[in-house]
Amino acid sequence: MSRPRVVVVGGGIIGSAVARRLTLLEPRPQVTLVEKELTPGRHQTARNSGVVHAGLYYAPGSAKAALSRTGVERLRRYCRERGLPYEEVGKLVIALDEAEEGRLRDIECRALANGVPGLRWLGTDALREVEPHAVGRAALHSPTTAITDFSRVAEAMLADARDRGAQVVTDFEVVGFGQSGGRVDVQAADGRHVRADRVVLAGGVHADRLAVLAGDGPTPAIVPFRGEYHQLRPEATHLVSGLVYPVPDPRYPFLGVHLTRRVDGGVLLGPNAVLATAREGYRRRDVDLEVIRALLASKGFRRFARSNLRTGAQEVVGSLSRHAFVERVRRYVPEIDHADVEPALAGVRAQAMDADGSLVEDFRFSRVGAVLCIRNAPSPAATASLAIADLVVDRLDLAGT
Structure with a gap:
């Protein structure tokens, strides 16, 4: 009897965790992870603050709450077993x-x-x-709120999967899926293809686009928000011992500017949250006309923009003015001087939005034939990655292949 073939699309921390979990099954399926970049984990996995969330904010009974608490325990053990950094800085x-x-x-x-x-x-x-x-x-x-390096965690997970027989194929940009007879043909832009009995889409900012290619509906759609970070210069990092966060504004879906100690000893400030004009729009000049057209055509997005106009404008001011950004930080740590701050990385958050303009706050999955789509994997997805992988693999129904 042949082993079922499973293809995971996306090499970030969620895709890596799913691939690893699949290789732990008995009998073990044939696992292939495909990634459009030359190296996996280059986007949300590599461009975040590294905070391991303890579950403070999430609605009790939500998937976020359950997965964060299960995930943090699993992640702590995994980091210790693999010799990865994990510091409970609080x-x-x-x-x-x-x-x-x-x-x-x-x-x-x-x-x-x-x-x-x-x-x-x-x-x-x-x-x-x-x-x-x-x-x-x-x-x-x-x-017990901790910090780690999620890039290293994802690399370790992918190494575990490889060691147990998984194939990792890079430079493989998925452009289509052919489903027939319960099987899937995963097609790449350069003509290559991989056949599978089951497919998991873990595409991050491309989650909606990939789901539509697989035959799913257009919503929830991904609206990209750029988070711009600054950092303290080395001589000022002593001003922050752990993690300093504001109380979230309930009128806006993001946490606000905070101060985050990193495992390398640095301190990040931010991020703000401004609309990105490209799915991988890490710079202001990154513009994708397709993304802009989709946003302008969306009644839901226009409704969201109107209801968050004031807060959105404040975020834009913080993006354009380092002085305004630092003044927000100084509300919590007044000894930070403007000269202590320099630009750092930027990331793009894959925020899912329903057709009515409401933001999808919890995890969301859908199924199209043999394809399981992860339509929304918001923070604390990295924290909960090992627990999410269990959930995804349970939903694959490999016994039915």
């Missing part, structure tokens, strides 16, 4: 005024319901014992 979510303190109490309730361990409510003086250079009215401290 996170402070700081409220600056009475209104923010009320929202922070709501976050505390969510975090407790989600089983986040070791939470502490801190006043003005107590928060400075954790972050001596930070200021605020009150703070929620999550001591």
Whole structure:
């Protein structure tokens, strides 16, 4: 009896985790991972802050909440087994005024319901014992929130998969799927193709485009948002011990500018969140007319833009003015000087949006014949990657091939 053939499209941390999990099955399927770049993991996996999220913000009972708590435990063990960096530097979510303190109490309730361990409510003086250079009215401290290097984690997962027989094919840009008789022909732009009994689409910012190629519907559509980071110069990194976050604004779907210690000792500031004009639009000058046309034609996006006009404008100001960006940071750590800050990396977040303009907050999957589409894998996807891989493999129904 031949082994089922599974193709994973996308070599980021989710695709790598899925490929690894497939090779742990008995009987083991034939696994092929295809990646459009010359090396895997170059996009969202390599362009993030490296925070391992403990599950503070997520609605109790949501997939985000469950997968983050399961995922963080799995990730901690995996990093230790593989000798990868994993540092529990802790996170402070700081409220600056009475209104923010009320929202922070709501976050505390969510975090407790989600089983986040070791939470502490801190006043003005107590928060400075954790972050001596930070200021605020009150703070929620999550001591087990950690940092890692997700690029190295993804590389290790892919190495595990290779060691167990998986093939990794790079420079393979998928342009079509031919489904017939329960089988799939995965087609590349250069004429190559790979046949499969099951396909997993883990395409990140290309998730909707790939799903449509496989025969799925156009929504949720991916709206790319660029997150621009700055960093502290080496002589100023002592001003931040761990992770310093603002209380999220419920009117906007992103967390706001925060300060993040990295495993290499550096400190990132940001990101802001501005609309990107290309799916891989890491620079302001990166423009894809197809993306712009799709956004302008979308009634849902226009509705979203109108309802978030004020906050979006503030994000644009922070993008165009380093002074404005640093002033946001100084609200939490006033000793940071403008001369202490320099530009750093930028990333693009694959934000899924429904037809009515509402953002998809939780994980979402769909199935088209033999193709399983990961339509939305928002933060904490990297944290939860090992748990997500279990979920995906369970849904593949390999027994039916």
